[in-house]
Amino acid sequence: xxxxxxxxxxxxxxxxxxxxxxxxxxxxxxxxxxxxxxxxxxxxxxxxxxxxxxxxxxxxxxxxxxxxxxxxxxxxxxxxxxxxxxxxxxxxxxxxxxxxxxxxxxxxxxxxxxxxxxxxxxxxxxxxxxxxxxxxxxxxxxxxxxxxxxxxxxxxxxxxxxxxxxxxxxxxxxxxxxxxxxxxxxxxxxxxxxxxxxxxxxxxxxxxxxxxxxxxxxxxxxxxxxxxxxxxxxxxxxxxxxxxxxxxxxxxxxxxxxxxxxxxxxxxxxxxxxxxxxxxxxxxxxxxxxxxxxxxxxxxxxxxxxxxxxxxxxxxxxxxxxxxxxxxxxxxxxxxxxxxxxxxxxxxxxxxxxxxxxxxxxxxxxxxxxxxxxxxxxxxxxxxxxxxxxxxxxxxxxxxxxxxxxxxxxxxxxxxxxxxxxxxxxxxxxxxxxxxxxxxxxxxxxxxxxxxxxxxxxxxxxxxxxxxxxxxxxxxxxxxxxxxxxxxxxxxxxxxxxxxxxxxxxxxxxxxxxxxxxxxxxxxxxxxxxxxxxxxxxxxxxxxxxxxxxxxxxxxxxxxxxxxxxxxxxxxxxxxxxxxxxxxxxxxxxxxxxxxxxxxxxxxxxxxxxxxxxxxxxxxxxxxxxxxxxxxxxxxxxxxxxxxxxxxxxxxxxxxxxxxxxxx
Amino acid sequence: xxxxxxxxxxxxxxxxxxxxxxxxxxxxxxxxxxxxxxxxxxxxxxxxxxxxxxxxxxxxxxxxxxxxxxxxxxxxxxxxxxxxxxxx
Numbered sequence: 096x097x098x099x100x101x102x103x104x105x106x107x108x109x110x111x112x113x114x115x116x117x118x119x120x121x122x123x124x125x126x127x128x129x130x131x132x133x134x135x136x137x138x139x140x141x142x143x144x145x146x147x148x149x150x151x152x153x154x155x156x157x158x159x160x161x162x163x164x165x166x167x168x169x170x171x172x173x174x175x176x177x178x179x180x181x182x183x184x185x186x187x188x189x190x191x192x193x194x195x196x197x198x199x200x201x202x203x204x205x206x207x208x209x210x211x212x213x214x215x216x217x218x219x220x221x222x223x224x225x226x227x228x229x230x231x232x233x234x235x236x237x238x239x240x241x242x243x244x245x246x247x248x249x250x251x252x253x254x255x256x257x258x259x260x261x262x263x264x265x266x267x268x269x270x271x272x273x274x275x276x277x278x279x280x281x282x283x284x285x286x287x288x289x290x291x292x293x294x295x296x297x298x299x300x301x302x303x304x305x306x307x308x309x310x311x312x313x314x315x316x317x318x319x320x321x322x323x324x325x326x327x328x329x330x331x332x333x334x335x336x337x338x339x340x341x342x343x344x345x346x347x348x349x350x351x352x353x354x355x356x357x358x359x360x361x362x363x364x365x366x367x368x369x370x371x372x373x374x375x376x377x378x379x380x381x382x383x384x385x386x387x388x389x390x391x392x393x394x395x396x397x398x399x400x401x402x403x404x405x406x407x408x409x410x411x412x413x414x415x416x417x418x419x420x421x422x423x424x425x426x427x428x429x430x431x432x433x434x435x436x437x438x439x440x441x442x443x444x445x446x447x448x449x450x451x452x453x454x455x456x457x458x459x460x461x462x463x464x465x466x467x468x469x470x471x472x473x474x475x476x477x478x479x480x481x482x483x484x485x486x487x488x489x490x491x492x493x494x495x496x497x498x499x500x501x502x503x504x505x506x507x508x509x510x511x512x513x514x515x516x517x518x519x520x521x522x523x524x525x526x527x528x529x530x531x532x533x534x535x536x537x538x539x540x541x542x543x544x545x546x547x548x549x550x551x552x553x554x555x556x557x558x559x560x561x562x563x564x565x566x567x568x569x570x571x572x573x574x575x576x577x578x579x580x581x582x583x584x585x586x587x588x589x590x591x592x593x594x595x596x597x598x599x600x601x602x603x604x605x606x607x608x609x610x611x612x613x614x615x616x617x618x619x620x621x622x623x624x625x626x627x628x629x630x631x632x633x634x635x636x637x638x639x640x641x642x643x644x645x646x647x648x649x650x651x652x653x654x655x656x657x658x659x660x661x662x663x664x665x666x667x668x669x670x671x672x673x674x675x676x677x678x679x680x681x682x683x684x685x686x687x688x689x690x691x692x693x694x695x696x697x698x699x700x701x702x703x704x705x706x707x708x709x710x711x712x713x714x715x716x717x718x719x720x721x722x723x724x725x726x727x728x729x730x731x732x733x734x735x736x737x738x739x740x741x742x743x744x745x746x747x748x749x750x751x752x753x754x755x756x757x758x759x
Numbered sequence: 760x761x762x763x764x765x766x767x768x769x770x771x772x773x774x775x776x777x778x779x780x781x782x783x784x785x786x787x788x789x790x791x792x793x794x795x796x797x798x799x800x801x802x803x804x805x806x807x808x809x810x811x812x813x814x815x816x817x818x819x820x821x822x823x824x825x826x827x828x829x830x831x832x833x834x835x836x837x838x839x840x841x842x843x844x845x846x847x
């Protein structure tokens with residue numbers, strides 16, 4: 096075994112034995128009569144006997160619910176199976192449920208920001224705020240069937256508003272203030288929301304940018320919105336937009352007096368969150384996630400795979416527009432304290448976020464390969480500048496976590512389990528993640544998520560040992576309820592089930608390792624992952640339609656080991672006759688994209704080409720272009736009507752020499 | 760390479776990656792703070808340093824990545840001049 100194949104971290108046997116995973120494994124062994132002599136045996140059982148697994152997990156995790164846990168699931172087809180049809184529960188009620196007196200007075204939420212602001216609330220105080228906001232919202236008629244949307248920062252206001260609205264049975268969708276108005280509207284207007292929560296500014300790097308112009312455009316494009324609610328009290332940013340303006344603080348004050356709030360239980364498959372995912376064509380998908388599926392999946396990932404419990408403090412670097420924001424929220428159900436950080440992770444000092452981690456006694460720090468790579472490249476040595484005694488684990492997601500970053504963390508942070516977790520918006524959870532019972536190996540997620548039949552599906556077009564499409568072969572509760580405005584389910588089917596009938600196809604490449612771990616190798620579809628953020632090229636194409644010099648365009652992800660996150664966005668352009676991609680045109684295109692969408696959508700490289708790969712029926716093939724710019728021979732060249740154009744991409748001087756090299 | 764050449768390359772890089780033609784107006788004056796003016800965020804500084812190393816063939820100690828050395832056009836050019844012997 097070479098040095099790199101040895102585990103980079105091995106859990107202490109006593110700690111592993113005390114973990115909730117060990118406890119649950121023991122419960123399953125006793126109840127089923129199985130011995131589960133090793134992890135793969137237990138993991139295989141959980142996927143094969145998934146009804147038994149979910150029944151036992153529900154019993155073990157013991158969320159508050161009404162009705163019957165039987166049947167566990169109606170139907171065996173992953174696309175249509177319905178979990179717990181006779182069970183009712185409240186997401187908010189479970190996150191804020193009462194505990195022991197000690198738990199009631201324990202800090203549930205801490206907010207920090209780059210300016211140094213700090214505030215905290217106990218579980219009792221947080222529940223009181225949420226109940227007050229909910230009373231005021233209920234008095235305004237908010238409830239089941241309503242959609243509320245938010246332009247929010249990662250702070251207490253967003254959390255209170257979200258829990259209040261969803262507690263009443265409405266759905267919640269949020270987006271970070273860094274998005275352009277076009278991107279915001281492309282998502283929100285599909286939902287016909289009744290209420291818009293918003294902040295009035297975006298502080299970042301010590302400066303504060305007003306969102307007034309964006310809010311004007313967004314509100315004008317959302318005629319269904321009946322009222323605007325300021326999350327930060329910046330009423331001036333919302334005044335005069337032809338809608339009543341409220342404040343969250345005002346709602347809390349208005350609803351402060353009242354009896355204890357009984358959170359209404361809704362069916363297990365009642366909609367909770369509508370998440371957005373942009374693809375290669377059309378408007379962003381509005382993915383509807385259910386109350387029970389979200390709660391149960393997050394309990395499983397957080398209590399079993401992450402061992403979250405009372406006393407833990409979780410800080411996950413996220414904005415309100417990323418699914419990790421929703422994921423972090425659910426940690427309240429495990430009595431884990433959320434440390435919500437808003438602002439730049441590197442302001443006012445490069446090591447600012449590490450200082451927050453230390454000052455707040457964070458026990459689990461969630462971040463991304465891009466941030467860890469940044470720390471490595473700026474020679475930050477966290478263990479030398481702050482006391483990280485409380486920190487017991489780290490999690491990383493957003494993009495592939497390169498092998499060397501495992502060593503960087505071990506040497507510069509401390510020896511701890513660095514858990515690579517991966518899944519996404521589509522399932523509001525993870526397919527592969529950590530495991531307190533197993534060693535950590537460089538470049539690998541420790542295990543497949545329990546209860547999921549995750550496979551690496553080989554196809555003829557794939558090269559490399561064991562590389563396949565990430566598919567899931569059995570029903571799971573966090574499968575979305577469907578897509579919004581897709582009554583026949585056709586778009587839902589096309590998105591996840593059409594490629595491999597009877598299987599959930601996730602859009603990632605995967606290798607399953609012999610010891611039960613998994614390596615994610617990047618996207619398998621046209622969606623890009625730039626600096627840890629998923630980007631659908633359709634949003635870029637919409638903007639380019641307004642630039643008359645551009646005839647056709649294609650956006651693809653190229654491996655770029657020296658760039659943050661290890662990839663960069665390349666924009667291939669076919670220009671109208673006589674047009675040259677000179678500097679003014681290049682800057683104009685970038686500016687349009689930055690202003691109308693976001694900085695993350697701005698291409699790192701733009702090149703003009705004669706032609707773009709397309710199939711015989713005229714469909715553009717991003718996959719072929721992506722293979723070409725990454726130096727690979729695209730599969731199934733016969734399906735293309737113009738394969739010769741790929742040579743121009745492979746040999747283009749501005750795209751060449753990018754292949755291989757060190758990993759992120 | 761003259762100071763003016765170096766400055767042009769710096770402004771072009773800021774335009775290419777962050778300001779798309781508006782870098783000069785965003786900066787205002789060469790002694791203005793990049794951080795205070797929102798010219799670059801911290802991740803941008805890292806990208807800038809990689810660019811400067813590649814373009815001017817210098818090695819920049821990451822421990823010198825601070826406001827004293829990199830927070831304005833003047834400071835960056837002074838840092839580079841000290842290491843490349845650029846002509847004022």
